[in-house]
Amino acid sequence: MTASSPSLLQRLKRLNLVTQIIIGLIAGIALALFAPDVAKSCAFIGKVFVSALKAVAPILVFVLVMASIANHKHGQETHIRPILFLYLLGTFAAAVVAVVASMMFPSSLVLATHDVAVTAPGGIGEVLQSLLLSVVDNPVSALMNANFIGILAWAIGMGIAIRHAGDTTREVLGDLSNGVTLIVRLVIRFAPLGIFGLVASTLATSGFGALIGYAHLLAVLLGCMLFVALVMNPVIVFWKLRRNPYPLVLTCLRESGITAFFTRSSAANIPVNLELSKRLGLHEDTYSVSIPLGATINMAGAAITITVLTLAAVHTLGIAVDIPTAILLSVVAAICACGASGVAGGSLLLIPLACSLFGIPSEIAMQVVAVGFIIGVLQDSAETALNSSTDVLFTAAACLGEEKKAERLA
Numbered sequence: 001m002t003a004s005s006p007s008l009l010q011r012l013k014r015l016n017l018v019t020q021i022i023i024g025l026i027a028g029i030a031l032a033l034f035a036p037d038v039a040k041s042c043a044f045i046g047k048v049f050v051s052a053l054k055a056v057a058p059i060l061v062f063v064l065v066m067a068s069i070a071n072h073k074h075g076q077e078t079h080i081r082p083i084l085f086l087y088l089l090g091t092f093a094a095a096v097v098a099v100v101a102s103m104m105f106p107s108s109l110v111l112a113t114h115d116v117a118v119t120a121p122g123g124i125g126e127v128l129q130s131l132l133l134s135v136v137d138n139p140v141s142a143l144m145n146a147n148f149i150g151i152l153a154w155a156i157g158m159g160i161a162i163r164h165a166g167d168t169t170r171e172v173l174g175d176l177s178n179g180v181t182l183i184v185r186l187v188i189r190f191a192p193l194g195i196f197g198l199v200a201s202t203l204a205t206s207g208f209g210a211l212i213g214y215a216h217l218l219a220v221l222l223g224c225m226l227f228v229a230l231v232m233n234p235v236i237v238f239w240k241l242r243r244n245p246y247p248l249v250l251t252c253l254r255e256s257g258i259t260a261f262f263t264r265s266s267a268a269n270i271p272v273n274l275e276l277s278k279r280l281g282l283h284e285d286t287y288s289v290s291i292p293l294g295a296t297i298n299m300a301g302a303a304i305t306i307t308v309l310t311l312a313a314v315h316t317l318g319i320a321v322d323i324p325t326a327i328l329l330s331v332v333a334a335i336c337a338c339g340a341s342g343v344a345g346g347s348l349l350l351i352p353l354a355c356s357l358f359g360i361p362s363e364i365a366m367q368v369v370a371v372g373f374i375i376g377v378l379q380d381s382a383e384t385a386l387n388s389s390t391d392v393l394f395t396a397a398a399c400l401g402e403e404k405k406a407e408r409l410a
Contacts, residue, residue, distance in 0.1 A: 021192050039200035134147050228301075
């Protein structure tokens with residue numbers, strides 16, 4: 001008996017994170033169904049997980065964005081500029097698609113709001129005023145109070161300043177970024193337990209109707225990602241190349257997207273994308289830079305996740321959203337997405353930044369993050385597939401477009 005138990009634990013430990021999350025999800029549902037009183041007592045496990053996320057998210061955003069800017073290299077003769085434009089255009093367009101879909105098919109979440117005061121902004125003017133005050137917040141205060149907009153502003157400023165520092169300083173900053181990422185991965189390794197506690201306690205308290213809300217939210221997320229992958233991105237590629245974009249789009253989805261779906265890491269999919277770019281006959285000096293860069297800043301899927309989950313929280317809390325504020329959210333979501341962590345679920349940790357635009361406090365925003373982890377088994381895989389396949393797609397579109405322009409000029 002004693003020998004079999006460690007064997008079972010070892011087998012569970014060897015399973016990948018996605019499988020472990022699925023097991024935690026199923027176990028939470030089963031416990032809520034057959035032992036609701038016991039399931040309610042598991043709320044503490046979920047609270048510990050959410051608290052760990054709240055603790056690591058501010059420093060994660062600050063260090064990763066600062067290190068990314070500080071270690072950016074100058075001087076390569078490449079077609080990077082048009083590729084960067086396509087990256088930013090695609091990310092912003094994805095956020096706009098998510099805003100439209102969220103308004104057409106609003107989602108509601110089960111959130112504990114009875115003990116948290118929510119102050120809704122009066123309109124775009126108040127939102128912009130709050131945004132400006134958050135930007136100039138004291139950096140220590142921003143980190144302590146999880147003011148993500150202030151954290152982002154200080155990270156960008158420090159990153160630009162440190163770009164002029166010595167190589168050793170930038171190497172230390174890179175090592176610090178790797179250390180923070182390692183801690184985040186450690187926290188996320190406990191996601192199966194946290195999700196088990198969250199699902200069990202939520203369903204036992206609120207009933208299984210909460211699953212319907214999650215299913216609707218997941219349908220909106222995946223629908224937006226499919227629309228961007230099969231409609232929006234082809235439109236952008238057609239605008240760049242003036243020819244049928246679908247052979248290139250489907251090739252990238254098949255050879256890059258499928259791999260990224262299962263690895264759930266844009267960084268892990270970089271070798272696959274480099275090899276695909278080589279087979280497509282692209283310029284090596286260009287794709288050797290744009291593919292790793294795209295794994296960091298080309299985040300259409302992350303922009304969709306941030307926007308949809310933020311607007312789901314807004315709808316749940318009854319906060320009205322006007323068109324200018326929705327446009328501002330799209331811009332902020334695109335900027336946030338560019339700073340998304342390369343680890344699984346990294347984009348979820350940037351949701352509080354977008355939520356702060358609407359006066360939603362961190363306590364509620366991190367509950368939305370937890371909901372994201374519950375549906376993340378499919379959401380994060382689809383998000384990574386869209387992000388990674390688009391890296392190759394836009395690199396190829398920009399390279400082929402520049403070659404076509406050079407041929408016309410010649």
